[in-house]
Amino acid sequence: MLKILKYSFYDLMRSRWSYVYFLFYLLLGVVLLFLNNDLNKAVITLMNVIIMLVPLIGTIFGVMYYYNSREFTELLLAQPIKRSSIFLGQYLGVATSLMMSLVVGLGIPFVFYGVFYSDAIWDFILLLIAGAFLTFIFTALAFVIGLSNENRIKGFGYAILVWLFLAVIYDGIFLMSLIYFEDYPLDTFSLGAVLLNPVDLSRVLILLKLDISALLGYTGAVFHKFFGTNMGLILSFVMLTVWVAVPAFFIWRISKRKDF
Numbered sequence: 001m002l003k004i005l006k007y008s009f010y011d012l013m014r015s016r017w018s019y020v021y022f023l024f025y026l027l028l029g030v031v032l033l034f035l036n037n038d039l040n041k042a043v044i045t046l047m048n049v050i051i052m053l054v055p056l057i058g059t060i061f062g063v064m065y066y067y068n069s070r071e072f073t074e075l076l077l078a079q080p081i082k083r084s085s086i087f088l089g090q091y092l093g094v095a096t097s098l099m100m101s102l103v104v105g106l107g108i109p110f111v112f113y114g115v116f117y118s119d120a121i122w123d124f125i126l127l128l129i130a131g132a133f134l135t136f137i138f139t140a141l142a143f144v145i146g147l148s149n150e151n152r153i154k155g156f157g158y159a160i161l162v163w164l165f166l167a168v169i170y171d172g173i174f175l176m177s178l179i180y181f182e183d184y185p186l187d188t189f190s191l192g193a194v195l196l197n198p199v200d201l202s203r204v205l206i207l208l209k210l211d212i213s214a215l216l217g218y219t220g221a222v223f224h225k226f227f228g229t230n231m232g233l234i235l236s237f238v239m240l241t242v243w244v245a246v247p248a249f250f251i252w253r254i255s256k257r258k259d260f
Contacts, residue, residue: 004076004086008093012065018101021057025105033113039120043127046106047206050131051199055138056163058098062142063159065094067152087143087255088248095139099132123206130202133240137198138163140247147254167199174200195236198243205236 012018028049032042069090076086106128115124142159149155174193181189194200 002089004081004089005093005096008065008090009097012061012094012097013100017061018097021098022101022105025102026108029106029109033109039110039113039115039118040123043120043123043206046127047203050102050127050134051203051206052167054102054131054134055167055199058095058135058138059142059159059163061098062091062094062139063146063155065090066143066146067155083255083258084252087147087251091140091143091248091251094143095136098139099135102131102135103128127206130206130240133244134198134202137240137243137247140244140251144247144250144254147251147258166197170197171200195239198240201236201239205233 028046029042032045033039036042036045073086073090077083110124115121141162145158145162146155149158174197177193178190194204
């Protein structure tokens with residue numbers, strides 16, 4: 001699996017789209033720091049971009065790589081290599097290359113700006129960790145969708161639908177539920193709903209770390225009471241890890257049972 005991972009990683013690192021992705025974050029970091037001297041505000045702006053863009057890029061890249069490498073994958077399947085090793089290696093290679101582009105692209109301008117000597121260092125590190133988790137989560141979901149659908153058009157359609165649901169539609173349903181059932185105690189429901197969506201969970205963690213949870217009103221107070229504790233932080237990272245592990249398990253399971 002490590003050889004497949006290394007090949008997929010180096011293959012994507014040579015791709016021009018990886019350089020475009022890297023240069024986008026590099027330029028974004030430079031422009032934000034040039035226009036804004038406050039690192040905390042720059043982190044907030046980056047959060048709004050990363051929370052929406054990273055899942056989308058992970059989903060699109062994952063589906064594209066899976067379908068575009070079908071011929072090479074068929075060649076590997078004819079070799080004495082475990083199917084699970086092939087697809088898990090490809091998944092980890094794609095996710096790692098996207099994560100490196102994100103971390104290095106944003107890290108270079110912030111390091112030169114002196115983020116290590118600023119109070120915003122932990123906020124920035126948490127932002128990168130959340131972006132890395134989202135990359136691995138949505139790339140895994142993309143591979144699960146690709147393995148489950150032979151038709152490329154359906155695969156791309158389902159991938160976009162998954163991203164749209166978790167990044168946009170889920171929030172709308174969540175807010176409508178809070179408004180409709182406002183007369184009932186919703187503390188447990190709110191916490192559970194956030195934990196079941198990696199995008200919302202990452203957003204809440206960053207907002208609480210930036211001490212602007214008051215913008216969320218009563219719900220923000222509930223989140224701060226839970227996620228602001230060490231136990232809440234540990235549970236949040238455990239849930240993000242579960243969000244990575246579950247799709248990876250389905251990649252392993254589908255690849256072993258699927259008739260190629």
